[in-house]
Amino acid sequence: MSADANPFESLQEQVDDAAEYLDVDGGALERLKRPERVLEANLSVELDDGSIEVFRAYRSQFNGARGPYKGGIRYHPQVSRDEVKALSGWMVYKCAVVDIPYGGGKGGIAVDPDDYSEAELERLTRAFATELRPIIGEDKDVPAPDVNTGRREMNWIKDTYETLVNATEPGVVTGKAPDSGGSAGRVEATGRSVMLTAREAFDYLGEDIQGATVAVQGYGNAGSIAAKLLEDLGASVVAVSDSSGAVYDPNGLDTRAAKARKIETGDVTDYDAPETITNEELLTLDVDLLVPAALENAIDADLARDVEADVIVEAANGPLTPDADDVLTDRDVAVFPDILANAGGVTVSYFEWVQNRQRFYWSERRVNEELETVVVDAFDRLASVFEERDLPNFRTAAYVVAIERVLTASEQGGTWP
Numbered sequence: 001m002s003a004d005a006n007p008f009e010s011l012q013e014q015v016d017d018a019a020e021y022l023d024v025d026g027g028a029l030e031r032l033k034r035p036e037r038v039l040e041a042n043l044s045v046e047l048d049d050g051s052i053e054v055f056r057a058y059r060s061q062f063n064g065a066r067g068p069y070k071g072g073i074r075y076h077p078q079v080s081r082d083e084v085k086a087l088s089g090w091m092v093y094k095c096a097v098v099d100i101p102y103g104g105g106k107g108g109i110a111v112d113p114d115d116y117s118e119a120e121l122e123r124l125t126r127a128f129a130t131e132l133r134p135i136i137g138e139d140k141d142v143p144a145p146d147v148n149t150g151r152r153e154m155n156w157i158k159d160t161y162e163t164l165v166n167a168t169e170p171g172v173v174t175g176k177a178p179d180s181g182g183s184a185g186r187v188e189a190t191g192r193s194v195m196l197t198a199r200e201a202f203d204y205l206g207e208d209i210q211g212a213t214v215a216v217q218g219y220g221n222a223g224s225i226a227a228k229l230l231e232d233l234g235a236s237v238v239a240v241s242d243s244s245g246a247v248y249d250p251n252g253l254d255t256r257a258a259k260a261r262k263i264e265t266g267d268v269t270d271y272d273a274p275e276t277i278t279n280e281e282l283l284t285l286d287v288d289l290l291v292p293a294a295l296e297n298a299i300d301a302d303l304a305r306d307v308e309a310d311v312i313v314e315a316a317n318g319p320l321t322p323d324a325d326d327v328l329t330d331r332d333v334a335v336f337p338d339i340l341a342n343a344g345g346v347t348v349s350y351f352e353w354v355q356n357r358q359r360f361y362w363s364e365r366r367v368n369e370e371l372e373t374v375v376v377d378a379f380d381r382l383a384s385v386f387e388e389r390d391l392p393n394f395r396t397a398a399y400v401v402a403i404e405r406v407l408t409a410s411e412q413g414g415t416w417p
Contacts, residue, residue, distance in 0.1 A: 063104055
């Protein structure tokens with residue numbers, strides 16, 4: 001992993017790489033590489049012992065030309081200004097790739113939630129929601145869950161916001177519990193879009209995903225669900241990992257049992273497998289499909305030279321540095337980018353937002369069918385652009401499609417589809 005890589009610089013480099021294939025002037029290009037605004041807040045929170053601790057929090061609103069800002073809120077010790085700027089930019093292009101009418105935002109608090117009680121986390125979340133109140137809203141900026149946050153935190157934000165504005169506005173956040181206006185199918189959405197992208201990728205490459213060997217780095221929500229759904233397609237998931245390390249079985253793991261063990265003990269390495277290996281060893285296994293599903297910059301150029309997977313489908317945001325991309329492109333490793341593969345989360349968040357506004361809720365079957373249509377259509381569009389313009393890789397194709405859509409909306413005065 002490249003600890004020194006700056007995710008915001010990676011985003012800017014990816015935009016620059018795509019711009020080489022577009023007719024875009026310098027001023028417009030610069031606008032596509034920087035957020036419109038970033039909120040920084042210092043949250044003073046009373047802990048259970050009566051002491052006060054101050055937490056640094058951020059919300060980046062990158063580009064709103066195509067609609068309200070949209071993006072998650074993460075709780076992680078490494079949350080920084082540059083990280084949320086990068087993630088909010090990726091959200092802009094992710095929404096544009098799958099053609100849903102949102103801009104991009106992202107937020108986070110620099111905190112390790114494992115170090116705090118539920119009551120402390122609730123006070124922290126409500127303090128952040130109070131700071132966010134002037135800049136969020138169902139027509140302005142719509143937060144969602146991200147790393148180490150989920151339905152619980154979204155419900156706290158929604159409740160705090162509605163109390164402060166004295167109104168019922170379920171669409172102010174997405175990723176809520178169903179009883180609070182959440183959508184069926186939201187929990188599995190990101191992992192499902194990873195599976196759908198992998199299925200379409202193997203079909204596009206003329207390969208059979210049934211029997212394909214798979215390694216998944218990161219066994220949280222997206223990684224574990226992608227693994228389960230790939231196993232259901234007939235793929236053989238041979239290795240999975242979390243921060244404790246990785247487990248490996250060349251004959252295939254039981255993905256559901258591995259997840260159950262992780263929930264029970266906290267560590268996926270407690271699953272009974274023939275071998276325990278490191279995360280780096282997992283990333284360099286000789287497999288048909290590698291799914292990086294942890295944090296950004298997991299694979300740098302040095303590690304990319306040792307990657308033996310034939311296909312990479314990115315479940316995490318920015319798991320490859322730009323230099324790693326160059327190495328893998330030169331080695332003809334097919335990389336299908338995050339802004340397509342993990343777009344299921346924001347797509348079903350969009351469905352949730354639509355249902356909240358209509359006060360009419362869909363079945364899980366309808367949600368999954370609509371999501372499949374969106375992902376398959378987006379994949380086909382990227383494949384067409386990749387071939388027609390003779391682009392170097394699918395990531396460049398994704399950014400070409402996304403940038404063109406954002407520029408069109410900007411030129412129309414921010415009118416979204």
